[in-house]
Amino acid sequence: MSLIHVRDLRKSFRVSERAPGMVGAFAGLVRRRCRIVEALAGVTFDVEAGEIVGYIGPNGAGKSTTIKVLSGILVPDSGECLVGSRVPWRDRLNHVRDLGVVFGQRTQLWWDLPVTESFDLLRAIYGVPRRDFAERRELLVELLCIGRLLNTPVRQLSLGERMRCDIAAALLHGPRILFLDEPTIGLDAPSKLAVRDFIRRLVREQGTTVILTTHDLDDIEALCTRVLLIAAGRVLMDGTLDSLRETVTHERRLTLDLTEAAEIREPGARVVYAEGSRVVLAFDPEETSAPDLVARIAARYAVRDLFIHSVPIDEIVAALYAEHAT
Amino acid sequence: MSAYAAVIGARFRVLLQYRAAAFAGFVTQIFWGWIRLMVFQAFYQSSAAPQPMSLPQVADYIWLGQAMLAMFPWNVDGEIRDMVRTGRVAYEMLRPADVYWVWFCRAVAQRTAPTLLRAVPLLALALVFFGMRTPPGAAEALWFAACLAGALLISSAVSTILNITLLWTVAGDGIARLAPSLILITSGMIVPVPFFPVPIRRVIEALPFRGVNDLPFRVYSGHIPATQAWQVLTQQLAWTMVLVLFGRWLMARGLKRMVVQGG
Amino acid sequence: MSAGSLAEHLRLACRYAGVSVRSQLQYRASFVMLALSQFVVTAIEFVGIWALFLRFGSLRGWTLAEVAVLYGMVHVSFALAEAAGRGFDLFPGCVRMGDFDRILLRPRSTVFQIAVQEFQIMRLGRFTQGVAALAWGAAAVHAVWTVVGVLAVAIGVATGAAIFYALFVLQGTLAFWTVETLEIMNTVTYGGTEAAQYPLSIYRGWLRTLFTFVVPLACANYLPAGWVFGRADAPGLPVLIVCPVVGAAFLGVCLWLWRFGEKRYVSTGN
Numbered sequence: 001m002s003l004i005h006v007r008d009l010r011k012s013f014r015v016s017e018r019a020p021g022m023v024g025a026f027a028g029l030v031r032r033r034c035r036i037v038e039a040l041a042g043v044t045f046d047v048e049a050g051e052i053v054g055y056i057g058p059n060g061a062g063k064s065t066t067i068k069v070l071s072g073i074l075v076p077d078s079g080e081c082l083v084g085s086r087v088p089w090r091d092r093l094n095h096v097r098d099l100g101v102v103f104g105q106r107t108q109l110w111w112d113l114p115v116t117e118s119f120d121l122l123r124a125i126y127g128v129p130r131r132d133f134a135e136r137r138e139l140l141v142e143l144l145c146i147g148r149l150l151n152t153p154v155r156q157l158s159l160g161e162r163m164r165c166d167i168a169a170a171l172l173h174g175p176r177i178l179f180l181d182e183p184t185i186g187l188d189a190p191s192k193l194a195v196r197d198f199i200r201r202l203v204r205e206q207g208t209t210v211i212l213t214t215h216d217l218d219d220i221e222a223l224c225t226r227v228l229l230i231a232a233g234r235v236l237m238d239g240t241l242d243s244l245r246e247t248v249t250h251e252r253r254l255t256l257d258l259t260e261a262a263e264i265r266e267p268g269a270r271v272v273y274a275e276g277s278r279v280v281l282a283f284d285p286e287e288t289s290a291p292d293l294v295a296r297i298a299a300r301y302a303v304r305d306l307f308i309h310s311v312p313i314d315e316i317v318a319a320l321y322a323e324h325a326t
Numbered sequence: 327m328s329a330y331a332a333v334i335g336a337r338f339r340v341l342l343q344y345r346a347a348a349f350a351g352f353v354t355q356i357f358w359g360w361i362r363l364m365v366f367q368a369f370y371q372s373s374a375a376p377q378p379m380s381l382p383q384v385a386d387y388i389w390l391g392q393a394m395l396a397m398f399p400w401n402v403d404g405e406i407r408d409m410v411r412t413g414r415v416a417y418e419m420l421r422p423a424d425v426y427w428v429w430f431c432r433a434v435a436q437r438t439a440p441t442l443l444r445a446v447p448l449l450a451l452a453l454v455f456f457g458m459r460t461p462p463g464a465a466e467a468l469w470f471a472a473c474l475a476g477a478l479l480i481s482s483a484v485s486t487i488l489n490i491t492l493l494w495t496v497a498g499d500g501i502a503r504l505a506p507s508l509i510l511i512t513s514g515m516i517v518p519v520p521f522f523p524v525p526i527r528r529v530i531e532a533l534p535f536r537g538v539n540d541l542p543f544r545v546y547s548g549h550i551p552a553t554q555a556w557q558v559l560t561q562q563l564a565w566t567m568v569l570v571l572f573g574r575w576l577m578a579r580g581l582k583r584m585v586v587q588g589g
Numbered sequence: 590m591s592a593g594s595l596a597e598h599l600r601l602a603c604r605y606a607g608v609s610v611r612s613q614l615q616y617r618a619s620f621v622m623l624a625l626s627q628f629v630v631t632a633i634e635f636v637g638i639w640a641l642f643l644r645f646g647s648l649r650g651w652t653l654a655e656v657a658v659l660y661g662m663v664h665v666s667f668a669l670a671e672a673a674g675r676g677f678d679l680f681p682g683c684v685r686m687g688d689f690d691r692i693l694l695r696p697r698s699t700v701f702q703i704a705v706q707e708f709q710i711m712r713l714g715r716f717t718q719g720v721a722a723l724a725w726g727a728a729a730v731h732a733v734w735t736v737v738g739v740l741a742v743a744i745g746v747a748t749g750a751a752i753f754y755a756l757f758v759l760q761g762t763l764a765f766w767t768v769e770t771l772e773i774m775n776t777v778t779y780g781g782t783e784a785a786q787y788p789l790s791i792y793r794g795w796l797r798t799l800f801t802f803v804v805p806l807a808c809a810n811y812l813p814a815g816w817v818f819g820r821a822d823a824p825g826l827p828v829l830i831v832c833p834v835v836g837a838a839f840l841g842v843c844l845w846l847w848r849f850g851e852k853r854y855v856s857t858g859n
Contacts, residue, residue, distance in 0.1 A: 350773035368791035
């Protein structure tokens with residue numbers, strides 16, 4: 001039995017609307033109009049222990065709704081959901097004891113308190129035995145390099161520092177499952193790398209299961225072996241990044257740095273981007289072999305440098321989103 | 327001028343959104359009015375000595391007080407407080423309109439919209455069911471209307487001054503919190519001014535605040551005769567002028583201070 | 590309550606309170622100003638009462654000193670409830686900003702977490718003027734203060750605090766449905782304080798019934814103090830037992846209603 005088991009989850013919300021202008025304002029006094037939004041229209045997937053799963057989709061696709069259901073803080077209209085053989089919303093207290101959640105936009109730490117006091121408070125709330133807590137805390141502090149931040153009030157931390165402290169806070173009680181919601185949003189490059197490094201290590205050494213919801217596809221590319229794509233309340237794609245890529249296109253790209261700007265025209269290759277001395281070509285490796293194309297280009301044009309790569313994941317996902325726009 | 331009208335219109339729309347709050351506020355005030363009325367009734371039953379106002383006059387006073395509650399300079403404008411805190415108030419200075427008058431008109435807008443919404447139904451109920459009387463004659467009614475406008479002006483001027491004190495962040499905050507309660511008692515909201523012992527009454531009479539509640543309400547019931555009501559209006563307008571001038575002076579100093587501090 | 594002993598929860602509550610107080614003391618100047626302004630705002634009311642007694646002499650047989658005792662008791666009760674119940678006061682904001690999700694993600698009862706969130710020390714303002722009025726009134730009153738009498742006042746204050754606290758919980762519960770209901774609760778809390786400053790006997794039937802049987806503020810000051818002054822409306826009523834029981838029951842009901850709000854929240858996703 002997989003750790004997280006979701007079958008045909010459905011959830012709809014009522015959203016109230018108001019007509020614009022003065023007339024609408026007065027009408028709103030008497031009656032409110034409602035519209036039904038179907039956030040989850042039959043979501044199904046399984047997650048095994050120790051996986052890092054990326055959960056992506058356009059805005060309004062149902063990502064946060066799914067995470068809320070899995071967390072036990074939202075009751076679905078219908079469908080099955082089991083996390084570690086518990087139904088999340090029925091057994092909330094026991095379920096959340098084994099769960100860590102990090103929201104990128106909001107901190108769970110106490111704003112005016114030094115970080116270490118927040119940690120102590122969390123220890124008391126979760127009822128973690130002191131010895132376990134001390135060990136785990138030391139490890140997390142070391143791995144996330146937050147030692148010198150411990151006595152700083154949270155409100156004085158930079159975004160990157162706060163995020164690392166939040167991640168530590170979410171793991172202090174040793175949960176088996178970690179939900180990360182936009183964990184690297186607004187972070188600078190070194191912080192992002194630090195966070196990604198940490199998550200990889202966490203999964204490898206502790207066997208924590210991670211579900212990562214994000215719009216930052218570099219995160220996905222760096223961390224996730226498996227990606228779930230949700231749009232309009234349904235899981236459209238469930239597989240590796242490469243298989244995701246394959247469903248959209250087989251194309252590969254050839255980026256050229258020319259010694260001087262030139263117009264490139266070559267059979268079997270399409271210009272995708274041309275600015276100054278940089279040109280990006282797209283080609284189908286099944287029709288045009290890569291070495292062949294490189295040889296032809298190098299012969300015809302003055303090339304200073306070149307490299308071959310896949311279509312950037314951003315473009316893939318954008319194409320997928322566009323296809324299934326809500 | 328249309329800019330100012332737009333401000334008032336926007337306020338109306340915001341208020342209408344909060345229909346439950348509007349109704350709840352309405353109920354609160356009826357409740358409050360009844361409590362005060364019953365307390366006074368009990369007091370009147372406890373003593374045969376002559377009192378400065380008759381019980382029916384006190385009753386009118388109480389219901390008017392509840393109806394006109396929104397006109398009172400209660401709290402500072404939250405938006406202005408935020409503007410000062412974040413430094414956005416600097417943009418106010420860059421606008422073509424005179425900052426003081428913009429703020430004054432905001433204060434007026436914040437007082438007219440909610441007052442109208444609450445006063446009309448509340449007074450209707452009070453007049454029909456709660457035993458409130460109409461003014462003794464047309465003269466009293468007209469003078470009351472005029473004095474109400476005067477009260478609005480004083481209240482807006484006072485409120486604008488309180489908002490201006492926010493430019494002095496820490497001290498301003500303290501003043502903004504303390505002032506309404508001191509104004510409360512000196513305006514006659516808690517107890518009509520004639521009931522206070524003489525020494526306190528002297529102090530109150532030297533202040534502008536009774537022009538917001540005490541004076542207009544007593545014009546309504548005829549406790550201040552219509553022949554003397556012009557004095558009330560004159561006083562109100564005079565005080566308004568003083569408060570406006572003081573406010574403008576204060577604002578000039580406040581803005582200068584802000585510029586100096588790079589606020 | 591979740592699994593975990595009462596002692597454990599009390600320890601946790603104390604820890605939260607310590608955190609909250611230390612947090613507020615960081616802004617010391619602000620606290621002093623807030624407490625002072627609260628003192629003035631609430632004391633103003635008594636000035637009005639004093640002025641009226643100067644005019645009328647008595648209030649249906651009650652003297653100023655006796656009313657001061659009533660006044661002091663209800664304000665101390667309210668101040669205690671305000672200080673401890675601040676979490677519920679802030680709750681509508683909590684729901685609106687989506688912070689309740691975080692509360693649900695912690696393995697503790699939600700009502701407990703909200704309850705311990707903050708202990709607001711600026712309420713010392715109202716508390717102090719209440720104590721002052723109570724002390725003056727108790728000294729000036731023509732009654733002999735026995736141990737039982739003092740106990741009655743203490744029980745009344747505690748009962749009042751429990752009732753006001755219960756109203757804050759109720760106010761928080763209502764926030765699950767709409768954030769627009771604050772004022773209707775203020776009617777009962779502030780209105781209740783206002784009404785209970787005076788002896789309940791002076792009010793008309795509907796108000797008396799409201800504050801005796803619906804929101805039992807009569808048990809907070811009127812019945813205990815009335816019993817001490819020999820003025821009880823209901824002689825023979827074992828005030829020392831009935832009042833705290835009624836207060837506790839009221840609190841219990843309001844706490845119980847919270848779970849319906851929580852159920853709604855997790856069903857509709859707020």
